[in-house]
Amino acid sequence: MDAFNGYNGTVFCYGQTGSGKTFTMMGADIDNDDLKGIIPRIVEGVFSKIIESPPTVEYMVKASYMEIYMERIRDLLNPEEANLPVHEDKANGVYVKGLMEVFVSSIDEVYQVMRQGAKNRVVGYTNMNAESSRSHSIFQITIEQKDTVSGKTKMGRLFLVDLAGSEKVGKTGATGQTLEEAKKINKSLSALGMVINALTDGKSTHIPYRDSKLTRILQESLGGNSRTTLIINCSPSSFNAAETVSTLRFGVRAKSIKNKAKINQDFSPAELKLMLKKARSQCVSFQTYITALEGEVRIWRTGGTVDSENFVTWDKVVKDKPPAPQGPMTPSAKSNAVRAAGSSTPRSGTTSRHSVSAGAGNAALPQSPTPTGARVGSPTPTLLHESLMSELGSRSGSPTIVMSEDEREEFLRRENELNDAVAEKDQELQASARECEMMREELEFLRNESQNGIQRNEELGTEVSQLRLDLEKVNFGYKEAMITVDSLTDANKEITSELEKARHELELLRRDVTEDSAANKEKERAARVAAMLNGMDSTKAISRHEAGMGDLLRSLVEAGDDDSKKVEMIMQARRELDEARDAAQEKDAVIAELRQKNSDLQTQCTDIDSKYEKLLAEYEEMLEQSIVAEEQQSSRDSETINDLKQKLEAHYNNKISSQKAQLDSIQGDLQRRQDEVTKSSAMVRELRAENRELQTKIEALEEKASKAEALGNEGAGMGAGNGDVTAATEHAQRKEREMQVMRRDMAQRILEYDTMRKSLMRDVQNRCEKIIELEMALDDARSQISQLSRRVSNPNQPQRMQLLEKNVAQLTLMQKELVVQNTDLKKEVALSERKLLARNERITYLEHRLQDCNNQVEAWKRKAEELQAMRSHESSRSAQPNSGNVLRFSRIAKPMRGGGGSGAVAPAAVAEEKTSRTSGGFFGWGAS
Numbered sequence: 001m002d003a004f005n006g007y008n009g010t011v012f013c014y015g016q017t018g019s020g021k022t023f024t025m026m027g028a029d030i031d032n033d034d035l036k037g038i039i040p041r042i043v044e045g046v047f048s049k050i051i052e053s054p055p056t057v058e059y060m061v062k063a064s065y066m067e068i069y070m071e072r073i074r075d076l077l078n079p080e081e082a083n084l085p086v087h088e089d090k091a092n093g094v095y096v097k098g099l100m101e102v103f104v105s106s107i108d109e110v111y112q113v114m115r116q117g118a119k120n121r122v123v124g125y126t127n128m129n130a131e132s133s134r135s136h137s138i139f140q141i142t143i144e145q146k147d148t149v150s151g152k153t154k155m156g157r158l159f160l161v162d163l164a165g166s167e168k169v170g171k172t173g174a175t176g177q178t179l180e181e182a183k184k185i186n187k188s189l190s191a192l193g194m195v196i197n198a199l200t201d202g203k204s205t206h207i208p209y210r211d212s213k214l215t216r217i218l219q220e221s222l223g224g225n226s227r228t229t230l231i232i233n234c235s236p237s238s239f240n241a242a243e244t245v246s247t248l249r250f251g252v253r254a255k256s257i258k259n260k261a262k263i264n265q266d267f268s269p270a271e272l273k274l275m276l277k278k279a280r281s282q283c284v285s286f287q288t289y290i291t292a293l294e295g296e297v298r299i300w301r302t303g304g305t306v307d308s309e310n311f312v313t314w315d316k317v318v319k320d321k322p323p324a325p326q327g328p329m330t331p332s333a334k335s336n337a338v339r340a341a342g343s344s345t346p347r348s349g350t351t352s353r354h355s356v357s358a359g360a361g362n363a364a365l366p367q368s369p370t371p372t373g374a375r376v377g378s379p380t381p382t383l384l385h386e387s388l389m390s391e392l393g394s395r396s397g398s399p400t401i402v403m404s405e406d407e408r409e410e411f412l413r414r415e416n417e418l419n420d421a422v423a424e425k426d427q428e429l430q431a432s433a434r435e436c437e438m439m440r441e442e443l444e445f446l447r448n449e450s451q452n453g454i455q456r457n458e459e460l461g462t463e464v465s466q467l468r469l470d471l472e473k474v475n476f477g478y479k480e481a482m483i484t485v486d487s488l489t490d491a492n493k494e495i496t497s498e499l500e501k502a503r504h505e506l507e508l509l510r511r512d513v514t515e516d517s518a519a520n521k522e523k524e525r526a527a528r529v530a531a532m533l534n535g536m537d538s539t540k541a542i543s544r545h546e547a548g549m550g551d552l553l554r555s556l557v558e559a560g561d562d563d564s565k566k567v568e569m570i571m572q573a574r575r576e577l578d579e580a581r582d583a584a585q586e587k588d589a590v591i592a593e594l595r596q597k598n599s600d601l602q603t604q605c606t607d608i609d610s611k612y613e614k615l616l617a618e619y620e621e622m623l624e625q626s627i628v629a630e631e632q633q634s635s636r637d638s639e640t641i642n643d644l645k646q647k648l649e650a651h652y653n654n655k656i657s658s659q660k661a662q663l664d665s666i667q668g669d670l671q672r673r674q675d676e677v678t679k680s681s682a683m684v685r686e687l688r689a690e691n692r693e694l695q696t697k698i699e700a701l702e703e704k705a706s707k708a709e710a711l712g713n714e715g716a717g718m719g720a721g722n723g724d725v726t727a728a729t730e731h732a733q734r735k736e737r738e739m740q741v742m743r744r745d746m747a748q749r750i751l752e753y754d755t756m757r758k759s760l761m762r763d764v765q766n767r768c769e770k771i772i773e774l775e776m777a778l779d780d781a782r783s784q785i786s787q788l789s790r791r792v793s794n795p796n797q798p799q800r801m802q803l804l805e806k807n808v809a810q811l812t813l814m815q816k817e818l819v820v821q822n823t824d825l826k827k828e829v830a831l832s833e834r835k836l837l838a839r840n841e842r843i844t845y846l847e848h849r850l851q852d853c854n855n856q857v858e859a860w861k862r863k864a865e866e867l868q869a870m871r872s873h874e875s876s877r878s879a880q881p882n883s884g885n886v887l888r889f890s891r892i893a894k895p896m897r898g899g900g901g902s903g904a905v906a907p908a909a910v911a912e913e914k915t916s917r918t919s920g921g922f923f924g925w926g927a928s
């Protein structure tokens, strides 16, 4: 363990990809003793060594883990730091500025650091390795030790490097980012090869460490202050033979590099004092030598000569003066020596082949002589003149740009500044790139969102237009339906008006028919009355009676003097007259009875008329009701037309049958009345005939009486005896008076009879008229009944009824359809309205969502800005020492003391113990 002796050490693996470099360095499993790699084993070794160390030695172990990815140094323990600059100065040599170094006090802590770093490493898939390292990883362990007795300190650094594998892109199949990675890997590996070539070819005056970050960091490990171990990993497959050969050649070349490892130690005060003393003595010697030389020069300048024996030489001066102290050079002396050496060669003798002489061009930059000014290499004093001589000797004949120490420091300072600036710019660039990336992502996201929004909008627009279309369709359908409804309503109205018209026409026809029939009836009535009255001519009857009376009178006259005969005849006439009177009285009674009957008939007729009117009204009403019912039936589905029809038919049939029965009874009554009237007419005729006979007889008697009077007058004048004549005359006068009385009586009676006859005739006429009217009403009723029965039994009627029913059914159907359509349309309209309402709500909701999305986008933007601000704040914070990360606790120095060889103590326990023991701090970095 040279690191414990103050040497820098490097172990690195080189080989093609997939050849097992990571397996070698880190191992497959650090917790598995068999599978853990070199690094865990070294870590274990370090802590074992600490345990074995004497307890007077205090140790401080630090670990850092970085990777060089795409020519950028990333801190694997603080991945935010992705582009750390490489610095070089006198105190620290070449180092990575800002790299997190974690104090560790146990193996576990180191493992934790390793795991933490391994988590952040960039690996990728290639055809050659599923988990190919896409970066060079450098695990660095710094062991600082202090001998608490002598105060001497040493520091050893271990670089454990797992290089990324060299790869042939054709074999690995790298594309895209992997290809870019491969290019960078190969570039840095070729830079490593160039450095090794330059270090080994013996001709190069310039070692191109700065060509890559890898060679720059490993500068000390490659021909510098480091004891370096290179592990060559080769693939056993013949498929990789060419790469294996190349790798082996690389190894062969690298093998010949000679490093100049030195112990990095700080001197103790005693040593420093001694060195100071020596330096002062040397200074005095130098002053003496210079003074002597100046004296000789003055002699030469003044034209004098000095013998060669008297030449001032160092030996003489040294002889004259007390000898300079041998030992470590003082810092100032060392500084002077280094300055004098022009920082050209680390040390002569050991690495002359690799010494970097400032070669041609500006590429000949000085190589760092030692990592630190205070920490020098082996404590071999280097004298100025020796360095000078050596320099002169080695560089004679070649133009050498010698850079002074100040110039070199200035150069390094400037380089560091520039590196910082570059790193800063690179970081800014990275931040900008990240920001750009974020912005791009955000933009992409917003674009996507916008696209989605637009798409959603379009979808919604399509939906809305579809809905509008649907609504239009529904509206159109509704309008169409309304038009259909209107047209059907119009049709209905038309049909209704046609029906009304038909009814009206029917009514008109009926009226015409009624009027015609009324006119006909009137004529018929007149004819009938005339016919009826024909048989009842009063004048004729009276004349017949008068004729009868005349005949009687004539027979009386003819009887002459036969008074007995006359008396008999008169008596006969009287009897006849009485009989006639009786008969007339009977006739009067019959007439009165007939009148009564007529009035009854009239009443019956009136009743029948009223019944008929009522029936007609009922029929009309029923017809109306049936039509209305039929019309209403369309809206009601409860009754069917057939039922109604049957009901109506039954009702009509009942009505008609009852009417028929009534009519039959009326006809019977009428017939009886007619018979009675006929009989009465016959009796009247007979009475008239008798009356005529009586009149005839009375006339005859009157004639006889007049003749008898005339004869009496003649007998009185000429005859014998006045008594008889007088008596006869008196008798005749009496008879005459009686006759006159009788005549007057007869005339009176005749007048009465005539009046009675006239009134009777009027009455009869009226009755006949009534009868005729009744007959005509009966005929009308019959015709109506027949019409009804015809209507009922009319063969066309069912068709008409069917047609009407069909029409009604069609209308009902249409109305139903319309109602259904209307209902459906109303429903559809309501549904569409609801849908529209729902769509509108949906649109509103989506608009709100869109608004919400926009708000969210705005909020995200704000959050992203805040996040960005927080990130920048965090990064600025993390740039500060002890900034937060998971291993923050490990930033506290954990000095340990050697375990004094007690292997039984576990490193962690030891560390803990040491920590507690050295809580006062080490190098001033204690727990404070």
Ligand SMILES: Nc1ncnc2c1ncn2[C@@H]1O[C@H](COP(=O)(O)OP(=O)(O)OP(=O)(O)O)[C@@H](O)[C@H]1O
Pocket: 015, 016, 017, 018, 019, 020, 021, 022, 023, 024, 028, 129, 131, 132, 133, 134, 163, 164, 165, 166, 233
């Ligand atoms: N000696 C070995 N024994 C068993 N497995 C091994 C050995 N060497 C390598 N492997 C396996 O080979 C595979 C590749 O190894 P590894 O990742 O170490 O290669 P690499 O050289 O680091 O590759 P790269 O340069 O691409 O990172 C791993 O799965 C590893 O476990």
